[in-house]
Amino acid sequence: MNKTILAAALLAALPAFAAPTLMPSWDAPSLTKACDAAVAKARKDIAAMSAKKEPGTILAEWNKLQIAVEDVAGPVSLLGAVHPDKAVRDAAEPCSTKLTELNTEINQNEALYARVKAVKPANAHQKKLQKDLLEVFEDSGVTLPQDKRARVKEIFDQLEAGRQAFDRNIRDDKTTVTMTPAEMEGLSEAYLKDKKKDEQGNYVLKLDTPVYGPFMSNAKSEAARERYYRARSKQGGEQNLKILETLFILRQELATIYGLPDYATYVTRRKMVGTPANVNKFLAEVKQAVGEVEKKELEELRADKSKERGTPPDQTAFSRWDVNYHQERIRKARFAVDQEELRKYFPTEKAIAYTFLVAETLYGIKIKPVAVKSWNEDVRYYEVSDAKTGKYLSSFYFDPFPREGKYTHAAAWAVRGASKLTGRTPMTVFVTNIDRKGLTQAEMETVFHEFGHVLHGVLSTADYNPQAGTNTLQDFVEAPSQMFEEWVRHEQPLALMKTVCPECPQLTKDQIQRLEAARTYGQGSKYQRQWEYAAFDMALSQKPQPVMQAWIAVEKQTPLGYIEGTTFPAAFGHLASGYAAGYYGYMWSEVLALDMLSAFKGNYLDPAVGKRYRDIILANGAQEEPMDLVKRFLGREPSSDAFFKEITGKR
Known part of the structure; x- marks a missing residue:
């Protein structure tokens, strides 16, 4: 899963292209002290900004304020998820609450709203920033009567508290x-x-x-x-079901305060998709496309189980815990592909070097390791520079391996957003939980996916910090990372493994073709599951209801049905955080990812196309509408043909 969390490192604005100071080494008391100081300073700055009547330099002032807040919000968000000291992780939670409260205060400030509204933009980027800020102000309640505005603030605070509790229950679940x-x-x-x-x-x-x-x-x-x-399926526990139910009740109340029918409307009106009706139509198209494909796959999987057990197919029960196992058996038998065997082709350190080399080759950059201290001995730090000019661009940390108390999936924390107007360079933290010895191709895809988010952050050159990198619309933000997965599937880029690991066995053309055939086997089951997640999200976002009731209703629409006693939603962290009414965005953005891939015309290491992609898509972040960027990169209207071929195994 991709979970991009936007935050920032503890740094001041720096001269253009100067390498930034490193992440702060906070213990719990230091974190709390830094948080309190940042909140107090921000409130002082807000008061000064509010005292001015004319728009003046409000956009520059806003940029500076956001940078100052980001400088603490970033380390707090990150360290709360990855720090090995539980005391630090625990201290991050009350700070996140204070920052949420501060953010709502800023966005409910009538004087700031009036100043932003009065701006006469000098260029397109300022116009887009003004539009985005006004929407944030209005969605935070600034135009509401005082009593409703106060209730909106309470709701935001309660949503943040619920998110923290939900994530904590998963993170601290010690079930074995x-x-x-x-x-x-x-x-x-x-x-x-x-x-x-x-x-x-x-x-x-x-x-x-x-x-x-x-x-x-x-x-x-x-x-x-x-x-x-x-x-x-029970990770997170019953308490998370109650939390999730409460969160959606609060979200519905929020929408009602604005006179909107449901939370899905509140969210989608600010996204590419526009309306819940468009989401529902898209999901219906996905379900129709994959239905027969999944049915055929399940018949094959049941037949394989029947063969293994020596029982007639019509007397062979088949359930969800059988899917991955029998898919793997069929892949081994039909395509001679064994994912575990692939670990020798992708030894972990060489696989990481390959990931970086692909990015360097494609985007004209250099990635250099730098020895620094960090929150754990496994963590590495890298600086990114332009290959042609040698100019410093950005930096990122990489926290690769599992450990006790660490966030258990893979994600990119864009801890420091760019701001070209202040010379602020970006920094992202790349977090995975990969095997120390070697990776399967599926795990390589996860690494490439998250590193795609990293590149979106560290190659950003947006004018204003709030529009940097992955701050783009949620139903587009996954597209660059989804597209980057393709670079572990094709012969031309995979040949670069020879450069980083001459002693490693190399995948042949025939193996790569069989790997791709194996990867696309099971697409019906995979995208049916994605439909389930998105349909479940939309069900709750359009009508709050008992969580398990909604989940059971969705699962019962599928051939494998609901497994009695399972409580998957208790661990569905996306819906406790920013992906509520937005999970559809994974597939929506994949439509654009696969279409943008067509620009390479099979030459996946074409530096000219890579440079154009870097300059148009990655560099701009959110300072232009994503659809405008996609159209400019493609030179045409986007098409969903490649996506529907992908999800039915026909691409």
Whole structure:
């Protein structure tokens, strides 16, 4: 999953293209002190800005204010998710609450609203910034009567508190599943080697994705897969179901205050999609496209299970914990593809070097490691410069491996947004939980996806900080990262592995073709699941209701149905945070990602197209409408043809 969180490092505005200071090394008291000081300073600055009557330099003042707030919000957001010291993670939560309260105060300030509204933009970027700011002010309640404005602020505060509690319950869930050695049959020696055992010699498995994923794809024991599936489906606990239900009730109330029918309308009116009706139409098209594909796949998977067990197909039960395992069996048999075997082709350190080399080749940049201290010994730091001029552009951290208390998925924290007008250079933190020894192609795709977000952040040159990098619309923000996944699927870029690892076995043309055929097998099941997530989100966003009731209703519309006793929504973190009424955006943005890919015309290392993409899409961030950027890059109206071919396995 892609989860991009926008924040910033503790830095002041710097001279143009100067390498920034590093992330702060905060203990819990230092974090709290820095947070309180930043909030107090921001309130003082807001008072001074509010005292002015004319628009004057309000956009520049706003830029400076946002940078100052971002300088603390970034480390807090990041360290609350990755710091090894629980005290620091815990201290980040009250600070995030204070920053949320501050943000609402800023956006409900009538004097600031009046000054922004009175601006006469000098150029297109100022006009876009003014438009965006006015929408934020209005969505925060500045034009409402005082009593309603106060209630909106309470709702925002409660939504933030709920998000924190929801994420904490997942992060701190210590559930493990114990497997006997016999139940680990099918798992590779590399997988087994570093797994903890109890006193009886049984394996103790956590719910983390790097542990769970390979098990569900390779463990022969159906009973073990079922037990693990059920445990994972309850991550976060019953308390998260109650939190999620409360969040959607609050969101509905927010929409009602604005005279809107539902939260989905409140959200989508500011997105590319425009209306809930457009979302529902798109999701209906997806469901129709993948329905027959999934049905055929499930028949094949059931037949494979029947063959393995020696039972007639019509007497062979098939469930959700069987899908990944039998897909993997078919991929091995039909395409001679074994994802676990691919780890020797992508040793972890060489895979990271390959990721960076592709970006360097495509976008005309250089990525240089720099030795620095950080929050954990595994974390690395890199500086990015322009390959042609040698000019410093930006920097990023990379936190690659799992550890106790760390965020368990993969994400990019855009902790420091660019601002060309102040010379502010961007910084992003790249967080994954990858295997230390080697990666499968699927894991490589995750690395490329998140590094696509990193590149969107660190190659931004937006004039104003609020429009930097990944601050673009939510139903577009995934497109650059989704497109970048393609660079681990094609022969031309994969040949660069020879450069970083001459001693590694190299994938042949035939292997790459079989890998792509294997990847596109199972698209019906994959996108049916994506439809389920998005349809569930829209159901709650259009009508708050008991969470499990809504989830069961959605799952029952699919061939595999609902598994009694499972509570998947308890771990669906997207809906507790910024993706409520927005999960459809993953597929919506993929339409644009696959269409933009066509500009390369099969030459995936074409530096001219790469430079044009960097300059038009990545550099601009949110200072232009995303559809305008896409049209300019493509030279035409976008098309959904490639997307619908992709989701039906025909691309």
